[in-house]
Amino acid sequence: MPGNTVAISGTLGADPELRYTQSARPVCGMRIASNRRYQRNGEWEEETTWFSITAWGELGENCAQSLVKGVAVDVQGRFKESQYTDKDGNERKSFEVVADTVGPSLRWATCEVTKVKREKADAGAVARPQPQATPVYDETEPF
Numbered sequence: 001m002p003g004n005t006v007a008i009s010g011t012l013g014a015d016p017e018l019r020y021t022q023s024a025r026p027v028c029g030m031r032i033a034s035n036r037r038y039q040r041n042g043e044w045e046e047e048t049t050w051f052s053i054t055a056w057g058e059l060g061e062n063c064a065q066s067l068v069k070g071v072a073v074d075v076q077g078r079f080k081e082s083q084y085t086d087k088d089g090n091e092r093k094s095f096e097v098v099a100d101t102v103g104p105s106l107r108w109a110t111c112e113v114t115k116v117k118r119e120k121a122d123a124g125a126v127a128r129p130q131p132q133a134t135p136v137y138d139e140t141e142p143f
Contacts, residue, residue, distance in 0.1 A: 033049070
């Protein structure tokens with residue numbers, strides 16, 4: 001993975017949210033809290049940084065099906081910067097991590113891995129689950 005790569009370990013702050021774009025492409029949004037403990041003047045202090053994570057396609061579907069609030073996860077992906085104008089007309093920037101891989105951290109827990117079986121539709125195409133009645137979002141819309 002060349003270029004802009006980041007690895008983050010943290011805890012899910014809420015259940016992942018699976019949504020679908022207008023073209024029925026799955027996208028899953030997650031928020032991860034990453035804590036850092038350090039000593040200052042002999043006292044322990046803790047600092048929490050929150051990261052927005054986006055997982056597309058099958059990865060997003062698997063995250064939504066497998067992960068819940070409070071689970072420790074390891075995410076590898078790339079930073080993405082977005083610029084927008086807020087309701088007061090101020091220029092703002094937001095940052096997210098577009099995930100390439102997401103997995104539960106096995107430091108404090110165990111898990112059972114189940115390979116997802118995909119049925120072939122025709123000519124090697126992969127059959128995807130049909131989206132249910134969920135909100136529709138533009139492919140560039142942030143969570």
